[in-house]
Amino acid sequence: MTESQAIWISDHIRREGLARVLEIGFFHGVSTCYLASAVAPLGGHVTSVDIPFSAGLTPTAEELLLSCALAPFVTLVREPAGAAWHLMKLISARQRFDFCYIDDLHRWDVTGLHFFLAEKLVRPGGYLLFDDLNWTVKGSKSGNVTGHNLTDEQKETAQVGKVWNLLVKEHANLTNFKEIDGLGLCQKKHLTGTD
Numbered sequence: 678m679t680e681s682q683a684i685w686i687s688d689h690i691r692r693e694g695l696a697r698v699l700e701i702g703f704f705h706g707v708s709t710c711y712l713a714s715a716v717a718p719l720g721g722h723v724t725s726v727d728i729p730f731s732a733g734l735t736p737t738a739e740e741l742l743l744s745c746a747l748a749p750f751v752t753l754v755r756e757p758a759g760a761a762w763h764l765m766k767l768i769s770a771r772q773r774f775d776f777c778y779i780d781d782l783h784r785w786d787v788t789g790l791h792f793f794l795a796e797k798l799v800r801p802g803g804y805l806l807f808d809d810l811n812w813t814v815k816g817s818k819s820g821n822v823t824g825h826n827l828t829d830e831q832k833e834t835a836q837v838g839k840v841w842n843l844l845v846k847e848h849a850n851l852t853n854f855k856e857i858d859g860l861g862l863c864q865k866k867h868l869t870g871t872d
Contacts, residue, residue, distance in 0.1 A: 698775065701781050705734050728756065731755060779792060788837050801866060804864050841861045
C-alpha cells in the first residue's frame with residue numbers, strides 16, 4: 678500500500694465509519710498499520726489474516742504495529758491452512774465486517790475464492806477493496822509467485838484485475854464500483870427492508 682493509497686483508504690474508512698475491518702494478506706504489516714490507524718479513532722478493530730510465512734519476514738507485522746503503538750487495534754491470524762480456511766471459520770461464527778481489504782497472492786483462483794468468501798462476511802452497505810488490479814508476475818521484481826509454477830500466460834495476466842472485472846463487477850450483490858490508483862472499491866448493496 679502506497680502512502681497516497683493509504684490516505685485515500687483511511688479517509689474513506691473514517692468518513693463512512695467503517696470500524697470493523699478484515700484484511701486478507703498482511704505480509705510485513707504496512708497496510709495493517711494504516712488500517713489500524715484509520716479505525717482507532719472510531720474505536721474499531723482490524724482482523725488481519727495471512728499464512729505462517731509472514732512470521733519470518735523482517736520486520737514482522739507485530740514489530741511494525743508495536744512501533745506505531747497500534748497493536749491493541751489489531752488481531753493478527755497466521756492460518757497454516759491458508760486464509761480461505763480462516764474465512765470459513767469466520768463465516769461459521771457469523772462474523773460481519775464493515776470493510777474488507779483483499780491483498781493476497783494475486784492469483785485468479787486464490788483471489789477469486791477469497792472474494793467469494795469475503796463478500797459473505799461484509800455487512801450490507803459495507804465495502805470490499807482490492808489491491809493491485811494491474812499487477813502481473815512478469816512485471817514484478819520477483820518474476821514468480823513463491824511456491825507456485827505458473828504458465829507464461831498466468832505470469833502476463835493481471836489476475837486480480839480479472840477477478841475484479843469478471844467476478845466482482847458482475848456480482849448481483851455489489852454496486853458503486855470505483856477504480857483509483859490501482860485499487861478497486863465496491864459496496865455491498867443494502868438489503869430491501871431491514872439490513
